[in-house]
Structure formats: structure tokens, C-alpha cells
Amino acid sequence: YPVIGKTSGKKSIVIAVPITVNEKVVGILGTSVFLDEFWDLLKDKIQIPDKYDFYAVNSEGITIFDLETKDHLxxxxxxxxxxxxxxxxxxxxxxxxxELNYKWNGKNKIAVYLKSSISDWRYVLSFY
Structure with missing residues (x-):
């Protein structure tokens, strides 16, 4: 869930991984990432045609990523x-x-989706 920077006002996520020695957790390494910068990076890496959108949503209806706009992260x-x-x-x-249909921003969209096999996230590809 997002952390809002007190000075920047930007949404961030915290990423952490365990530090292990001989298969024993001895610490944690963590950082925060500004979501808008993360979005810029992924937008450059994930190339989809115009009129398409890709997003991921969890079982609580929270989007982690939306190629259409970084405003909805x-x-x-x-x-x-x-x-x-x-x-x-x-x-x-x-x-x-x-597969289903819905209307968003004045556009009739068709979406196909699939649940992740390792998390509660659903990956959605929509187009109009």
C-alpha cells in the first residue's frame, strides 16, 4: 500500500528482501520507490499498441500498475x-x-484477464 512522502507528496512503495547467511535471516534490505518513476520505467519497457491498456488489480480492487495513466497507481x-x-x-x-466489457473515460472497453498463479493479483489487458 502506498506511502505518501511528507516532503515530496509523491506515492511510494516500500520494497524489502531478507538478507540471509547460511539460510538464516540475519537482516533486511529495503528501499522505497516513487511510483511515478517506477511507472515511467515500466512504461518504457512494456510496449503495447495504442488503444490498449494493461493493469494489475488485487483482490481488494487496488491497482498496482496501469499503463494508461500513472494517476491511478x-x-x-x-x-x-x-x-x-x-x-x-x-x-x-x-x-x-x-473476458468482459465496461465503459471508462467515455470509451467502451473489452478486457481479458487472468489471475496470477503466485499472488492474488489479476492481470488485465483491455482495448477499445
Whole structure:
């Protein structure tokens, strides 16, 4: 979940990994990453055609990544003022895979999605 910088006002995430010696955890190494800079990096690396969007959403309806805009990083999608998007996200987070339609920003979108095999995240590819 996001941390909001007191001086920057920017959303950040904290990333941490254990430090092990002889298979025993002896410490932790952590850092924070500004989400807008993380988005810039991923946007450069993930190339998809125009009119497509890719995002990931967890079982609580929180987006971790959205190629369309960095403004929605770690947003609670279920609180958006877009009824068809909210209904689509409810279906997405209750099922493992599928295809559905919804309206977002005046665009009729078709989305296909799949649940991660190692987490509660759903990966969604949408297009209009």
C-alpha cells in the first residue's frame, strides 16, 4: 500500500528482501520507490499498441500498475465514480480468468484477464 512522502507528496512503495547467511535471516534490505518513476520505467519497457491498456488489480480492487495513466497507481478502483468499471472489477476480483466489457473515460472497453498463479493479483489487458 502506498506511502505518501511528507516532503515530496509523491506515492511510494516500500520494497524489502531478507538478507540471509547460511539460510538464516540475519537482516533486511529495503528501499522505497516513487511510483511515478517506477511507472515511467515500466512504461518504457512494456510496449503495447495504442488503444490498449494493461493493469494489475488485487483482490481488494487496488491497482498496482496501469499503463494508461500513472494517476491511478495504488488507487482503490472500487471507489471510482464509474459504475461499469466498478462492476467489471468486482467480477475480475471474484474470478480467475475471463473476458468482459465496461465503459471508462467515455470509451467502451473489452478486457481479458487472468489471475496470477503466485499472488492474488489479476492481470488485465483491455482495448477499445
Amino acid at each position: 495504488l488507487d482503490k478502483v472500487l471507489e471510482q465514480p464509474a459504475p461499469t468499471l466498478v462492476e467489471a472489477i468486482k467480477v475480475i476480483i471474484l474470478t480467475n480468468e475471463g
